[in-house]
Amino acid sequence: MTELNQLKQDVINIGKWVDAHNWCPATSGNLSARIDQQRILITVSGNAKGELTENDLMEVDSKGNPYNSDKKPSAETLLHALIYGHAQDARYIIHTHSVYGTVFSRAIWNGEIRFNNYEMQKAFRGVTSHEQEISVPVYGNNQDMMALGREIDTYLASNPSCPAFILAGHGIYSWGSTVAEAKRHSEAMEFLMECEYKSCLLLK
Numbered sequence: 001m002t003e004l005n006q007l008k009q010d011v012i013n014i015g016k017w018v019d020a021h022n023w024c025p026a027t028s029g030n031l032s033a034r035i036d037q038q039r040i041l042i043t044v045s046g047n048a049k050g051e052l053t054e055n056d057l058m059e060v061d062s063k064g065n066p067y068n069s070d071k072k073p074s075a076e077t078l079l080h081a082l083i084y085g086h087a088q089d090a091r092y093i094i095h096t097h098s099v100y101g102t103v104f105s106r107a108i109w110n111g112e113i114r115f116n117n118y119e120m121q122k123a124f125r126g127v128t129s130h131e132q133e134i135s136v137p138v139y140g141n142n143q144d145m146m147a148l149g150r151e152i153d154t155y156l157a158s159n160p161s162c163p164a165f166i167l168a169g170h171g172i173y174s175w176g177s178t179v180a181e182a183k184r185h186s187e188a189m190e191f192l193m194e195c196e197y198k199s200c201l202l203l204k
């Protein structure tokens with residue numbers, strides 16, 4: 001199998017994985033893989049992530065413009081391009097619209113979520129202790145991708161090893177250098193968001 005075909009298969013399989021967890025209901029979410037420094041493989045806008053075929057994938061350039069394709073890329077392509085631009089070892093990006101990612105972030109809206117004293121923090125690359133705080137930025141949701149992109153760009157420029165961010169009331173972006181790492185970061189974020197939500201119920 002060529003490297004490009006392998007990437008296509010990886011994205012299709014990640015789509016089945018997020019769908020099995022119900023993290024991308026309806027046609028929500030988007031997925032991508034870095035082909036090389038110039039090209040990104042990304043999901044076409046508006047398709048169910050559990051039923052992706054090669055026709056639901058397309059190439060864009062490093063700025064997010066369609067590359068040899070007349071299909072419409074994900075409406076959030078710019079965010080994928082920004083992540084790949086800053087996180088040089090990111091190879092796969094997973095954007096989910098899970099219930100906990102959506103609901104809990106509405107309580108923060110703009111700022112950050114700090115995860116402390118969860119053993120699960122060790123799922124993130126380079127973290128070896130529950131005492132190593134993980135801070136994940138939360139951005140107010142915005143239909144203006146350029147404006148959202150500017151905020152995210154500023155943060156990633158000074159925090160290039162950040163493994164995830166959250167769009168409030170919208171969903172979670174996670175990434176990694178391999179399929180396994182991107183899925184691990186994504187799953188850890190989903191778990192921690194559910195824990196934080198349930199912790200709030202305990203404190204009521």
Ligand SMILES: CSCCC(=O)C(=O)COP(=O)(O)O
Binds near residue numbers: 027028029046047
């Ligand atoms: C019902 S999903 C609304 C759009 C969105 O947030 C999303 O993740 C999917 O957009 P895309 O253009 O990638 O299909």
Ligand SMILES: [Zn+2]
Binds near residue numbers: 028029076097170171
């Ligand atoms: Zn989205």
